[in-house]
Amino acid sequence: MEDTYERSISGEITKDDALKLVNSNPFDLFNVANQLREEIVGEEVTFVVNRNIDITDQCLIKCGFCSFRDSIGYNMTTEEILRDIREAVNVGATEICLFGGVTPEMTVEYYCNLISTIKTNYNIDIHGLSPVEVFHAAKTSELTIKESLKALKESGLDTMTGASAEILVDSVRAKICPNKVSTAEWVNVIKEAHKMGIPTTSTIMYGTVETWEDRINHLLILRDIQRETHGFTELVPMTFLNQNNILGMQLKGSSGLDDLKVHAIARIILGKDIPNIQASWIKLGIRMAQLALCCGANDLGGTMMEDKISIAAGASYGEHLPREEMFKVITAIDRMPVERNTLYQRV
Numbered sequence: 001m002e003d004t005y006e007r008s009i010s011g012e013i014t015k016d017d018a019l020k021l022v023n024s025n026p027f028d029l030f031n032v033a034n035q036l037r038e039e040i041v042g043e044e045v046t047f048v049v050n051r052n053i054d055i056t057d058q059c060l061i062k063c064g065f066c067s068f069r070d071s072i073g074y075n076m077t078t079e080e081i082l083r084d085i086r087e088a089v090n091v092g093a094t095e096i097c098l099f100g101g102v103t104p105e106m107t108v109e110y111y112c113n114l115i116s117t118i119k120t121n122y123n124i125d126i127h128g129l130s131p132v133e134v135f136h137a138a139k140t141s142e143l144t145i146k147e148s149l150k151a152l153k154e155s156g157l158d159t160m161t162g163a164s165a166e167i168l169v170d171s172v173r174a175k176i177c178p179n180k181v182s183t184a185e186w187v188n189v190i191k192e193a194h195k196m197g198i199p200t201t202s203t204i205m206y207g208t209v210e211t212w213e214d215r216i217n218h219l220l221i222l223r224d225i226q227r228e229t230h231g232f233t234e235l236v237p238m239t240f241l242n243q244n245n246i247l248g249m250q251l252k253g254s255s256g257l258d259d260l261k262v263h264a265i266a267r268i269i270l271g272k273d274i275p276n277i278q279a280s281w282i283k284l285g286i287r288m289a290q291l292a293l294c295c296g297a298n299d300l301g302g303t304m305m306e307d308k309i310s311i312a313a314g315a316s317y318g319e320h321l322p323r324e325e326m327f328k329v330i331t332a333i334d335r336m337p338v339e340r341n342t343l344y345q346r347v
Ligand code: SF4
Pocket: 059, 060, 061, 062, 063, 066, 067, 068, 069, 101, 102, 132, 177, 180
């Protein structure tokens, strides 16, 4: 394990190294990941005061793990979106996390108009859209990915989410989200965004049909992209939630042990390349998120205010963790809470 620490710090972890970690003693694994976290980012645990806004639950992509699509049947108006943002601004939010959908109405023009209207009314960071939304909006608008990203950036899009990555292995995607962008298409949108100066998060959605080798291949793809573009702000591991979706009828999702191993192995593979690893309280629950913060993670994500997507899939840990609660959760594990913005700058 000492060798693992050194190889991670120097960015030399190979696929074989990572595969060996999967069957190693988990306590040794967690210990190395925690030491790496200490060395790379120190004792601070960051979080962002934000609000999720899911514009619509209409979506043509029909992913097998999605519990959100058509769960209510709504489309928010611009006025409703602005009202939600006002509420977030009133509690000091610095970020709006804007989730769209894939429908014929969600064109590049629609997103650009919405984003510039928000920016005209509020001085807040807009973290929105993922590669699947950009890819389909571009197609519907008959624009290239580059043209679409340029228009979105000029309208005021600050950063993009790295959602829709799931597992970047096409044989897995064929089983869990066959209509979604392919691995190559996801990578292309992300790289174009980074080149255009739009930073993004990176994500991994694990716990469906993928193997550990698939997870490791996915993390290595993210590391390669980061070494080329330096555009990822963080990794957000997302455990599969199995309520109210087709895949959930056959699959239970990952164990708590696997949840912790994903965070630890991600820390070891990504080393200094992607120094920020999130423990998502809304997916894991607060106690598991605290444990993940002791196994390599260093960020507790957002205060959220709402997350219709996770709630529809069975997350039962609430939708809002206000700033004071974030402080309590972090200090309870003897770490130092620090509020950040989307780009990991202190607020
Ligand atoms: S996960 Fe996203 S892309 Fe897939 S069906 Fe649900 S809303 Fe659509």
